[in-house]
Amino acid sequence: MQWGSVAEFFAMGGYGLYVWTSFGATALCMGGEVLAVWRRHVAASESRDEL
Amino acid sequence: MSATGINWFKYSSPQAFYPLAGRMIPWFTAAAVGSIAIGLYVGFFVAPTDVTQGDAYRIIFVHVPAAWMSMFLYVIMAMWAGLGLGLNARPSFMMAQAIAPTGAMFTFLALFTGSMWGKPTWGAWWVWDARLTSELILLFQYIGIILLRSSIDDLRRADRASAVLALVGVINVPIIYFSVRWWNTLHQGASVSITAAPTMAGTMVTAMLVMMFGFWMYSIAVTLARMRCVIVERERQPSWGKQASIPDVAEAR
Numbered sequence: 191m192q193w194g195s196v197a198e199f200f201a202m203g204g205y206g207l208y209v210w211t212s213f214g215a216t217a218l219c220m221g222g223e224v225l226a227v228w229r230r231h232v233a234a235s236e237s238r239d240e241l
Numbered sequence: 242m243s244a245t246g247i248n249w250f251k252y253s254s255p256q257a258f259y260p261l262a263g264r265m266i267p268w269f270t271a272a273a274v275g276s277i278a279i280g281l282y283v284g285f286f287v288a289p290t291d292v293t294q295g296d297a298y299r300i301i302f303v304h305v306p307a308a309w310m311s312m313f314l315y316v317i318m319a320m321w322a323g324l325g326l327g328l329n330a331r332p333s334f335m336m337a338q339a340i341a342p343t344g345a346m347f348t349f350l351a352l353f354t355g356s357m358w359g360k361p362t363w364g365a366w367w368v369w370d371a372r373l374t375s376e377l378i379l380l381f382q383y384i385g386i387i388l389l390r391s392s393i394d395d396l397r398r399a400d401r402a403s404a405v406l407a408l409v410g411v412i413n414v415p416i417i418y419f420s421v422r423w424w425n426t427l428h429q430g431a432s433v434s435i436t437a438a439p440t441m442a443g444t445m446v447t448a449m450l451v452m453m454f455g456f457w458m459y460s461i462a463v464t465l466a467r468m469r470c471v472i473v474e475r476e477r478q479p480s481w482g483k484q485a486s487i488p489d490v491a492e493a494r
Contacts, residue, residue, distance in 0.1 A: 192290055199285075203296035208361050212354040216303045219346050220459060227466045234473040235488075 255332060255472045260491040262465040269462035273455050280452035288444040300358040301445070305432070306453040308351035310460055311379060312414050314344035318386075319411040322404035334400035335475065337407060338390060339468040343460050345383035352376060363427060371420040372428035375413060382410040396475065 193199040202209045284302040291298040318340040325333035355373065356366045367373065386403050393399035416423075421430045432441050433449070441449075472487055 193286075202299065203290060205295055205297035205299075205361055208297055208357045209299050212300045212303055212357040215353055215357075216307065216350055219350055223343065223346055223463055227463055227470065230470045231466065231473075234470050237477065 255335070255476075256487050256491070258332065259469055259472050259487045262469050263491075266462050266465050269458050269465070273458035273462055276451050276455035276458060280448050280455055283444060283451060284448035288448050289442060291445075294362055297358060297361045298445075300354050301432070302448055302452050304351060304354040304358060305449055306456040307347045307354060308376070309453055310456050311344060311348035311351050311376070312417055313457075314340050314347065314460060315379065315383070315407075315414055316411060318344060319407045322407040325400060326404050326408070331400070334404060335468060335471045336464075337404060338400075339464050339471055340460075341383055341387050341390075341403075341407075342467065343463055345380065345387065347456070347460075348376065348380040348383055352380060368427050370426040370428055371424040372417065372426050375417040375420050379410075379413055379417060382406075382413060386410075 200206055200210070280302060284299060288299070290296050318337045321333045321337040321340065324330060325337060352373070355376075359368070360366050386406050389406055390399045390403040393402055420426060421428055433446060476487055
């Protein structure tokens with residue numbers, strides 16, 4: 191492992207902002223999509239039961 | 242179909258597909274979570290710092306898998322669209338409909354993470370080079386297909402119109418892929434190819450490929466889940482008439 195400390199890990203050799211924004215955006219998009227599909231499933235199931 | 246022995250069309254009916262997809266989703270989810278966890282571990286703790294790009298290169302572990310999925314999902318979506326047009330099969334159109342949003346999301350992520358990588362390495366968030374421009378066009382194609390579908394009320398016409406648009410647009414995928422060879426681009430060439438040795442360290446390639454597999458499994462899981470939503474939503478359409486709901490039929494089996 192090349193990281194001497196936790197701070198060094200988060201700094202990413204000075205590129206921390208770019209690296210963590212990329213991984214954060216990816217996590218946000220994928221998590222958001224799962225949430226959206228889940229809510230769509232709940233909404234679809236509920237409206238089906240109303241029929 | 243009875244003469245052929247195996248009924249290959251058995252699972253192509255929404256009634257059979259709905260419970261099957263429900264059983265498959267947890268497995269693909271587990272595969273996605275597991276491989277993304279391994280990929281992140283190898284990517285951040287095993288793969289060394291790049292000599293020329295420093296740690297900024299680690300964006301590759303989300304950028305390349307997202308870009309790959311954006312192109313791969315488009316081809317799969319276009320294949321389902323073409324199958325739907327050829328066989329006039331409603332489930333094929335529904336698969337194409339279920340894939341489109343995930344493809345659009347990965348296209349956005351490929352562009353966004355690419356921008357995050359471009360700034361520290363090229364000094365620019367965006368350049369109008371062939372690879373970036375054709376990938377941006379792919380995002381517009383996905384958005385166009387989704388909007389075209391939602392703008393037509395008649396489901397059958399919406400299916401066919403968006404399928405034609407998806408099929409015509411597939412020409413852009415080889416353009417994106419070969420753009421780094423056909424034009425003199427700022428974007429670097431392929432890091433991994435079938436014919437040549439990888440241009441990266443072994444652990445870097447491993448992390449990237451494991452992440453790619455994870456994104457692939459994620460795409461299958463989320464597409465199947467969306468397919469189930471589409472089935473239930475379409476069931477309510479008047480064209481289906483009065484019949485037992487698919488989940489009810491599935492539970493009765």
